[in-house]
Amino acid sequence: MGWTRNVMRVNLTSGTIKREPLNMDWANQYLGQRGLASKYLVEEIDPKVDPLSPENKLIFTTGPLTGTMASTGGRYSVVTKGPLTGAIACSNSGGFLGAELKGAGWDMIIFEGKSPKPVYLYVENDHAELMDASEIWGRSIWDADHILHARHQDPLIRIAAVGRAAEQGCLFSAIVNDLHRAAGRSGVGTVMASKNVKAVVLRGTRGVGNIKDPKAFMQAVNAGKKVLADNAVTGQGLPKYGTQVLMNVINEIGAMPTRNMRDVQFEGASKISGEAMHEVRAGDGRANLVTNAACFGCTIACGRISVIDKNHYTIVNRPQYWGASGGLEYEAAWALGSDTGVSDLEALTYANFLCNEDGLDPITLGSTIAAAMELYEAGLITKEHTGGLELKFGSAEAVTRLTELTCRGEGFGRDIGLGSRRLCEKYGRPELSMSVKGLEFPAYDPRGIQGMGLAYATSNRGACHLRGYTVASEVLGIPVKTDPLVTDGKAELVKAFQDATSVVDSTGLCVFTTFAWTLNDIQPQVAAACEGDWSLEKLLEVGERIWNMERMFNNAAGFTAKDDTLPKRLLSEPAQTGPAKGKANDLQKMLPEYYKVRGWTPEGEPLQATRARLGL
Amino acid sequence: MKVKFKLYATLSDFLPSEACDHQIDAEVAAGTTPNQMIDSHGVPRRLAHLVVLNGVYVPPSERDRAILRDGDTLAVWPPVAGG
Numbered sequence: 001m002g003w004t005r006n007v008m009r010v011n012l013t014s015g016t017i018k019r020e021p022l023n024m025d026w027a028n029q030y031l032g033q034r035g036l037a038s039k040y041l042v043e044e045i046d047p048k049v050d051p052l053s054p055e056n057k058l059i060f061t062t063g064p065l066t067g068t069m070a071s072t073g074g075r076y077s078v079v080t081k082g083p084l085t086g087a088i089a090c091s092n093s094g095g096f097l098g099a100e101l102k103g104a105g106w107d108m109i110i111f112e113g114k115s116p117k118p119v120y121l122y123v124e125n126d127h128a129e130l131m132d133a134s135e136i137w138g139r140s141i142w143d144a145d146h147i148l149h150a151r152h153q154d155p156l157i158r159i160a161a162v163g164r165a166a167e168q169g170c171l172f173s174a175i176v177n178d179l180h181r182a183a184g185r186s187g188v189g190t191v192m193a194s195k196n197v198k199a200v201v202l203r204g205t206r207g208v209g210n211i212k213d214p215k216a217f218m219q220a221v222n223a224g225k226k227v228l229a230d231n232a233v234t235g236q237g238l239p240k241y242g243t244q245v246l247m248n249v250i251n252e253i254g255a256m257p258t259r260n261m262r263d264v265q266f267e268g269a270s271k272i273s274g275e276a277m278h279e280v281r282a283g284d285g286r287a288n289l290v291t292n293a294a295c296f297g298c299t300i301a302c303g304r305i306s307v308i309d310k311n312h313y314t315i316v317n318r319p320q321y322w323g324a325s326g327g328l329e330y331e332a333a334w335a336l337g338s339d340t341g342v343s344d345l346e347a348l349t350y351a352n353f354l355c356n357e358d359g360l361d362p363i364t365l366g367s368t369i370a371a372a373m374e375l376y377e378a379g380l381i382t383k384e385h386t387g388g389l390e391l392k393f394g395s396a397e398a399v400t401r402l403t404e405l406t407c408r409g410e411g412f413g414r415d416i417g418l419g420s421r422r423l424c425e426k427y428g429r430p431e432l433s434m435s436v437k438g439l440e441f442p443a444y445d446p447r448g449i450q451g452m453g454l455a456y457a458t459s460n461r462g463a464c465h466l467r468g469y470t471v472a473s474e475v476l477g478i479p480v481k482t483d484p485l486v487t488d489g490k491a492e493l494v495k496a497f498q499d500a501t502s503v504v505d506s507t508g509l510c511v512f513t514t515f516a517w518t519l520n521d522i523q524p525q526v527a528a529a530c531e532g533d534w535s536l537e538k539l540l541e542v543g544e545r546i547w548n549m550e551r552m553f554n555n556a557a558g559f560t561a562k563d564d565t566l567p568k569r570l571l572s573e574p575a576q577t578g579p580a581k582g583k584a585n586d587l588q589k590m591l592p593e594y595y596k597v598r599g600w601t602p603e604g605e606p607l608q609a610t611r612a613r614l615g616l
Numbered sequence: 617m618k619v620k621f622k623l624y625a626t627l628s629d630f631l632p633s634e635a636c637d638h639q640i641d642a643e644v645a646a647g648t649t650p651n652q653m654i655d656s657h658g659v660p661r662r663l664a665h666l667v668v669l670n671g672v673y674v675p676p677s678e679r680d681r682a683i684l685r686d687g688d689t690l691a692v693w694p695p696v697a698g699g
Contacts (some may be wrong), residue, residue, distance in 0.1 A: 165681070233697045236626065237694060239698065244698065245698055248622075248624050248638070248691075249624070252691050253669050253672075270637050275624060275625065275638060330698045330699070331699070475673075476697050477665070481673065512697075515697040578671045579671040
């Protein structure tokens with residue numbers, strides 16, 4: 001049946017841990033992971049709750065295919081109300097932690113309340129215990145991981161932890177598992193630290209059973225793996241170049257956010273691209289990229305493992321950074337690189353290592369530094385604020401130093417830890433924050449990719465590409481090519497991507513499979529694993545239900561149609577170069593059409609008929 | 617006339633050794649099409665998935681019809697994706 005049917009409820013205030021049965025009625029309506037945990041959250045918290053109060057909850061959740069033989073079936077998500085946005089937050093991560101949680105016999109862990117002192121949760125199958133974290137509080141994630149492995153004397157435990165940034169209240173702190181995979185966006189790590197939880201340590205030895213029809217499941221899984229292997233993107237492109245292959249593509253088509261999104265093309269893009277990571281560098285005669293890497297059960301293996309040149313200024317005489325670790329993905333590379341005007345690949349790799357070491361979302365970090373650079377240029381932030389640091393666009397030293405300070409919550413790093421919206425408000429230019437609902441943009445300028453403007457404006461967790469990746473269609477031609485510069489048909493396209501992604505995020509599978517798979521490839525795997533009827537039609541309905549449920553939570557939290565917008569820069573300052581030259585994003589045209597396609601009122605509220613159809 | 621020809625990802629191997637930063641400045645005859653450019657460098661057409669002329673996607677049906685102009689930039693990728 002896919003699910004273990006066990007939920008662990010951890011009351012941190014009282015220090016009690018209870019097992020309860022999974023609500024199978026909800027599982028039948030929301031499938032798992034993002035959908036099902038969001039349903040639990042929506043039912044259990046007041047939408048207006050302060051995200052960093054004990055009344056907020058934090059849910060680690062798996063999907064029915066997590067821990068199975070399905071390719072990429074190792075995903076887990078963390079669901080909560082996000083502190084950066086005040087909206088519903090769901091951050092998805094790979095690595096091995098999700099499969100370990102499932103293998104220990106749990107579908108999800110719900111944290112509620114707040115511990116009176118720092119603790120970590122240790123789980124070994126049925127055994128679960130809150131343990132004293134005083135030794136690891138105040139330490140980095142990498143240190144905590146090392147200490148916990150030594151303490152438990154078990155090399156096979158899997159650990160997710162928060163770093164010093166989260167402890168210091170940085171609002172975009174991530175939860176990092178397996179040293180360099182992260183539930184990265186929306187500040188889920190900040191919520192975890194606010195509850196005095198430093199880490200989750202898991203050991204599961206039960207495996208994942210209870211598959212409804214094992215033979216049909218293996219057939220469906222093997223068919224899916226063949227599709228991934230035969231596809232040029234998932235079988236060749238992603239393993240060799242990773243997500244970073246997009247750096248030159250997006251720059252060429254004129255949608256590369258550059259210097260706080262003032263420009264749409266970056267002259268240094270090729271120096272920080274996936275191709276550049278393969279090139280032998282002058283400093284030490286080695287390439288930045290060591291190898292690719294796979295998460296649990298993944299047959300794509302898009303991950304990057306890198307080493308920094310030991311002669312680079314960032315790590316001279318600092319052997320703790322000389323080893324190989326999680327390298328640059330495209331989102332970290334553009335945000336820390338083109339958005340700050342920095343083309344030093346080694347500096348960016350170092351900043352990315354720090355984001356893993358202490359748990360920072362590199363997208364929000366890079367965008368916030370870029371906003372600070374523009375404020376510095378405008379004279380609103382000075383060296384007095386920064387402790388003498390010059391924040392000029394193009395300064396690698398500024399990026400690496402600010403990353404260090406933000407990781408530790410020191411000096412001007414505390415201002416960067418606010419995220420760009422609060423930073424720009426503090427220094428009197430709120431319009432310079434490149435964000436939607438408080439979450440900073442990912443790597444696609446919506447002046448050059450019109451549909452992404454609508455996807456950002458309507459995303460339930462703020463400006464996010466992983467809620468509706470129309471780039472696949474508008475740029476890459478997956479599943480069909482559409483014109484990135486036109487708005488016609490984009491409302492339907494965005495809705496289709498948003499609903500389908502809601503399904504994928506609820507299965508335990510990785511969304512990157514959809515570069516080769518459609519829901520037609522996923523449906524047989526879900527149907528064979530899970531009891532009940534899991535037709536394609538039902539999956540699509542589940543996706544739409546999840547999207548509307550998240551929307552209704554946000555509306556109840558105080559968001560309105562006025563929040564479905566983009567920064568003024570993207571709506572009124574035309575792109576200066578590339579194919580989109582002279583164009584801004586035409587959101588005003590797409591948004592009313594989108595509300596209509598969604599079955600929402602002109603004010604962005606789901607109509608009664610829509611709610612009734614979806615059982616909401 | 618001169619055009620910039622760029623090959624990325626696994627297609628970089630098809631560029632001549634003097635290529636720098638994944639591109640060459642190529643001297644081409646008037647009337648040259650994207651497919652002729654691709655063929656002349658030995659790039660199998662089935663691998664030329666994303667063909668972009670001055671930043672604008674050229675669909676397969678246009679690759680024998682579009683004409684390169686002096687100063688144009690033609691960039692080609694195999695099937696790629698990211699996120």
